[in-house]
Amino acid sequence: MTSSNINSETPTGPLSGVRVLDLSQFILGPLSAQILGDMGADVIKVEPPTGDLNRFIGPARHPGMAAMFMGMNRNKRSVILDLRKPEGMATLMELVDQSDVFIHSLRRDSAQRLGIDYANIGKRNPRIIHACAPGYRSDGPLRDRPAYDDVIQGESGIADLNFIASGQNRYMPTVIADKFCGNALASSIGMALYHRSQSGQGQSVEVPMLETMLTFNLVEHMWEGAFDEPQGPMGYDRALMPERRPFATLDGSVCAMATSDAQWHRLFTAFDRSDLCDDPRFVTLAARSANFPALYGTLGEEIARFTTVEAHNRLEAADIPNAIVRRLADMPEDPYLVETGYFHHYTHPIAGPLITTSIPTTFSASPAQIRRPPPLLGEHTEEVFAELGIKCT
Numbered sequence: 252m253t254s255s256n257i258n259s260e261t262p263t264g265p266l267s268g269v270r271v272l273d274l275s276q277f278i279l280g281p282l283s284a285q286i287l288g289d290m291g292a293d294v295i296k297v298e299p300p301t302g303d304l305n306r307f308i309g310p311a312r313h314p315g316m317a318a319m320f321m322g323m324n325r326n327k328r329s330v331i332l333d334l335r336k337p338e339g340m341a342t343l344m345e346l347v348d349q350s351d352v353f354i355h356s357l358r359r360d361s362a363q364r365l366g367i368d369y370a371n372i373g374k375r376n377p378r379i380i381h382a383c384a385p386g387y388r389s390d391g392p393l394r395d396r397p398a399y400d401d402v403i404q405g406e407s408g409i410a411d412l413n414f415i416a417s418g419q420n421r422y423m424p425t426v427i428a429d430k431f432c433g434n435a436l437a438s439s440i441g442m443a444l445y446h447r448s449q450s451g452q453g454q455s456v457e458v459p460m461l462e463t464m465l466t467f468n469l470v471e472h473m474w475e476g477a478f479d480e481p482q483g484p485m486g487y488d489r490a491l492m493p494e495r496r497p498f499a500t501l502d503g504s505v506c507a508m509a510t511s512d513a514q515w516h517r518l519f520t521a522f523d524r525s526d527l528c529d530d531p532r533f534v535t536l537a538a539r540s541a542n543f544p545a546l547y548g549t550l551g552e553e554i555a556r557f558t559t560v561e562a563h564n565r566l567e568a569a570d571i572p573n574a575i576v577r578r579l580a581d582m583p584e585d586p587y588l589v590e591t592g593y594f595h596h597y598t599h600p601i602a603g604p605l606i607t608t609s610i611p612t613t614f615s616a617s618p619a620q621i622r623r624p625p626p627l628l629g630e631h632t633e634e635v636f637a638e639l640g641i642k643c644t
Contacts, residue, residue: 261622262291262292262293262620262622263291263617263618263619263620264289264290264291264292264614264617264618264619264620265290265291265614265617265619266287266290266291266292266441266444267291267292267617268291269287269291269292269293269351269352269444270292270293270295270349270350270351270352271284271287271288271292271293271294271295271350271351271352271353271354272295272297272343272346272347272350272352272353272354273294273295273296273297273327273354274297274353274354274355274356274367275354275355275356276303276304276305276356277304277305277356277399277429278305278319278323278400278426278429278430278433279356279384279429279430279432279433279436279460280354280355280356280383280384280433280436281296281303281305281323281324281433282323282429282430282433282434282437283354283382283384283433283434283436283437283440284296284327284354284437285323285324285325285326285327286433286434286437287352287437287440287441288325288326288327288622288623289325289326289610289619289620289621290441290619291617291619291620292351292352293328294326294327294328295327295328295330295346295350295631295635296324296327296328296329296330296626297330297332297343297346298329298330298331298332298628298629299331299332299333299334300331300333302315302628303320303324303628305317305319305320305323305324306320306628307320308320311602312602312603313601313602313603315627315628316599316601316602316625316627320625321602321605321607321625322607324625324626325607325621325623325624325625326621326622326623327623327625327626328623328626328630328631328634328635329626329627329628329629329630329631329632330629330631330632330635330636331628331629331632334365334367340366342636342641343367344375345639345641346639346641347372347375347376347379348375348376349639350376350379351378351379351380351444352379352380352382352440352444353367353372353379353380353381353382354382354383354436354440355367355382355383356383356384357383358385358386358394358395358396358397359385359389359394359395360394360395362383369381369455373453373454373455376453377452377453378447378451378452378453379453380440380443380444380447380453380454380456381453381454381455381456382436382439382440382443382455382456382457382458383436383456383457383458384432384433384435384436384457384458384459384460384463385398385457385459385460386398386399386402386403386459386460386461387459387460387461387462388457388459388461388462389457389459393461398460398461399429400422400426400427400428400429401422403428403460403461403464404422404423404427404428404464405420405422406461407428407460407461407464407465407467407468408465408468408472409422409423409427409428409464409468410422412468412472412486412491415486415491416490416491416492416493416495417493427464428460428464431463431464431467432458432460432463432464435458435463436456436458439456439458440456443456469485471487471490472485472486472487472490473485474486474487474488488543489540489543492543492544492547493544494543494544494547494548494551495543495547497576498550498551498554498555498562499551499554499555500554500555500557500558500559500561500562501555501556501557501558501559502558502559503558503559503575503576504559504575504576505554505559505562505563505566505573505574505575505576506573506574506575506576507550507554507566507571507572507573508571508572508573509571509572511536512534512535512536514571515528515533515539516528517569517570517571518550518566518569518571519533519550520569521565521566521568521569521571522550522553522554522556522557522565523553524549524553527549532545532546533546559575563575582594583606591609592609593608593609594606594607594608594609595607595608595609595621597621597624599624599625600624601627602624602625605624607621607624609621
């Protein structure tokens, strides 16, 4: 693990020189803006006097600096603006004049009422990239409906996939819709910035959560639905079968995955079942695909005879992609993650000793970096206004 204070003020990432106004709250928008900040953008987080709601969700050592907020607001500067007041909105528009990206998390009708929709912001600054991720397309009949992660998980088929697999309608135990759509929004903003670099033209970017997650789900689960005359139900059968889970050992679990004939032959042999190499059910890819439950069930019975370490060693010797199932709580001490410095220890000037994750993407010529810790509410108001020549109100 690395350990240091975060104090670099010179961005080096691929988005260095880009200024982002982040008016979003909850998870999707702030995560998207944090990704842009990690990539070198100067992200100005515009907060109401009461602050982002995430400042108060989860454990905290310092008021307004809760765990939920800390996870998606590094590499940002916080300014306070009361957009309910004319002077607050006027100041926001001065910021818009000098920014490249504008992110908000309001519904279409709310953004229009407040005057921060693309029609207004784009008119003020034609080069700006105006970005949002509503629950539904803005040109559809559901455009003004509210939506959160749980709602989208239900509407996009995620809860039903869990029902097919386990017999229960369940959400994924993570805010997958918010996080995936947040990454999609950051990526889309990057593409729009590239288009502007070629054309000089700003634009509106919209990532509707429902359609984005449905597209995400149907990459493999379109299945029979990919044909004009389906032969069966939608849903990739291997992913949905109950047998697709980590293989139990005598004292834990391991994950293993084989694809080619050669890999499966090595896998069978590794657990003393070379006879399965000639089993008609498993001898070819097509045969294995038609017999996944039997294949995984048989393999599971063999692996269950060994301890976790024994199973892992056999899989390693056979050159089969595999891993020991680890607990979430053990990740900070995982040898690989420790060696690669994935967890970064630093000291926040107010909140004290903290840990954040590293930036997983690397760039050989424009390295991303963690330059700033999550900001205190309004910490940079005077600094930003002075820097941009805006009079404090």
